[in-house]
Amino acid sequence: MKRILVTGSAGLIGGQLVRECQERWPDAYVHGNDLINGTDCRQFFRHNMGDSWDLAIHCAAITGGIEGTVNNSAFQSATNSQLDGAYFEWALKVRPTRIVYISSSCAYPIGDPDAIHDSVESDIDFNAIGTHPDAPYGWAKLNGEVMANAARGAGLSVTTVRPFAIVGPKQEDCRIIPALIKRALSDDGSLTVWGPGTQASDFVAVSDCANAILELVTQEVNGPVNIATGRGATADEVAEIVMNAVGVKKPIAHDMSKPSGPRWRVGDPTYLNEFYKPVESLESVVASMVAAHQ
Secondary structure, eight states, rough: EEEEESSSSSHHHHHHHHHHHHHTTTEEEEEEEEEGGTOOHHHHHHHHOOOOEEEEEOOOOOOOHHHHHHHSSSHHHHHHHHHHHHHHHHHHHHOSSSSEEEGGGGGOOOOOOTOOOOOGGGOOOSOOOSSSSSSHHHHHHHHHHHHHHHHHTOOEEEEEEEEEEEOOOOOOSSSSSHHHHHHHSSOSSSSEEESSSSSSSSSSEEEHHHHHHHHHHHHOOOOOOOEEOSOOHHHHHHHHHHHHHHHHOOOOOEETSOOOOOOOBBBBTTTTGOOOOOOHHHHHHHHHHHHHOO
């Protein structure tokens, strides 16, 4: 029987991965582990050294949207570094057949904040790290990739992925699309967007994210691989898509006191598309999020 471990299984990506694993391998044993369900994965790693695993996917992390990344950076980065370190220490002892490390688009160098450049995997050169990643969160993810590379050098089969802006139903309100849906449904006379509204992100449906990861695992791709569509949607464009899905029309207001992220965070999906092409559009995933919210 195939044995699969998914940490952070109550989160957006982790929960989707559990469901997709069960659908793809119906006879497999899929063990989900999440602090929400009472078990810190660091405890799991300490007390589960004797079992064998065919696949381990590490989704456990402290996130919290852009405001959390800015205002809670010390706790966030310290905790994520601990979670990742415990994962790789466990994996090096237990030696699953394949493990997955989920990095982030925040690991990419910030560079010129006004530049429009689609991030490509080679933008991170571990032999010559250039400008800083985005916030301590990005540094923690970059360090996780360093550990992934070292684990690969120690003989483990490691798939590393860099998801961009993953979205889907039941996502926490601190994320841009759920926040905009909530504001669109409110009685406010305008729809507030943080920042200038021209900042663009690459939104990927969580179903595509999970299926991409499992396809990379099945094809034994080491990566790193962007989980991206290549489509940059500005915050103002997303606000319009949300209002269309909700069925309201409000003027867009901009709160310049709030963090808004870089001008352009879009991924080059060329490498990913050799193995998997995302199928769900931003409009369709927003519609499903609105339906789940109402």
